[in-house]
């Protein structure tokens with residue numbers, strides 16, 4: 533088999549920014565050891581997120597010129613609507629400025645005190661929107677998903693036994709929705725199998741609970757199904773995606789991921805009455821229902837991106853490039869989440885920095901070390917992001933302490949990725965020198981975005 537190459541050539545380039553370790557020490561201290569507080573011009577390779585960071589295609593840029601900026605009834609909206617209807621089979625399509633805006637609308641209507649939402653794993657903004665409404669979010673990830681170093685094909689699956697049990701415990705009347713996140717971002721970008729979605733739907737339907745998909749990375753998940761699940765090898769990805777959505781009553785999507793757009797999102801659903809309520813809220817928070825917080829040109833970029841992302845040459849390269857980095861790290865003995873996920877490599881910080889207790893945020897300490905050593909920006913997905921306090925102000929840690937290196941779509945080449953592997957391996961070989969951190973300032977919700985930290989000497 534020959535090398536799987538980038539399925540594009542480069543027409544326009546932008547600079548990346550070089551600096552020295554000495555300069556980076558000052559920058560990191562000024563940013564209080566929080567990568568969200570570092571300026572992007574101080575970053576060499578930016579793997580903070582795959583969200584909104586894609587390179588758009590020449591077709592998408594051409595489409596942007598066709599954007600019709602009419603306030604109401606723009607043809608750009610109707611193209612956007614038709615594309616999403618075709619992919620999801622859902623008749624009601626509501627544009628939003630990004631994924632969390634779709635979540636905010638949905639959970640403002642369905643949430644509230646006493647309500648409970650069940651998921652494989654809720655992403656942090658999804659959980660925050662649920663909790664902000666007064667409701668509770670419960671993650672029911674399968675057993676394999678809890679062990680980063682143990683490979684399994686579908687570690688994003690929902691624990692169906694736990695789903696049945698929790699529905700009975702909480703009472704179906706208190707559960708407005710079940711949400712399956714594909715791929716499971718907070719659980720390592722791991723895919724969910726078609727079988728699991730189908731069975732989850734059956735259980736939900738028995739209790740009259742609608743099933744929604746958090747569809748940010750639906751194409752990556754569909755490609756994993758093609759590679760790993762029996763019966764899908766010869767099916768085209770659009771057909772797999774269509775089947776995946778056929779088990780759902782609705783979906784939320786951030787178009788900043790698998791639609792190659794720099795901004796955007798949507799809600800889609802079958803229930804016309806719920807859609808009407810969502811649109812009523814949309815008008816006061818986002819905009820008129822045919823643009824919903826987006827420009828006509830954004831709607832065009834999204835419609836084109838949604839089709840491009842299902843190209844199998846692209847998906848093969850995409851999944852392979854994550855696997856390539858993961859395998860290099862495994863060969864060097866670096867503890868990583870296995871197998872490789874769809875959009876990111878996840879380092880197991882608990883094992884990587886086993887000398888740092890969870891109360892000293894080993895994930896965040898590793899994020900700092902990667903920046904200092906190689907100018908690489910990553911993000912902690914562990915106790916800084918998900919930790920809570922008990923009544924005595926002791927940390928209730930997250931089950932996993934991960935560091936995510938998210939790979940922007942169509943942006944970096946193989947030599948960038950080789951450099952990233954070299955930096956991680958060098959940091960791993962001198963890991964004893966890394967110290968833990970303590971928080972000196974934090975917000976009550978989504979604290980990882982703004983928290984200020986200091987090293988513990």
Ligand code: F0G
Nearest residue numbers: 581583630631632655657717748786788
């Ligand atoms: N759901 C999932 C699974 C996500 O990964 C994200 C965003 C959202 C919802 C919210 O979408 O950002 O458009 O409001 N994830 C980004 C990330 C921020 O870095 O993983 P948004």
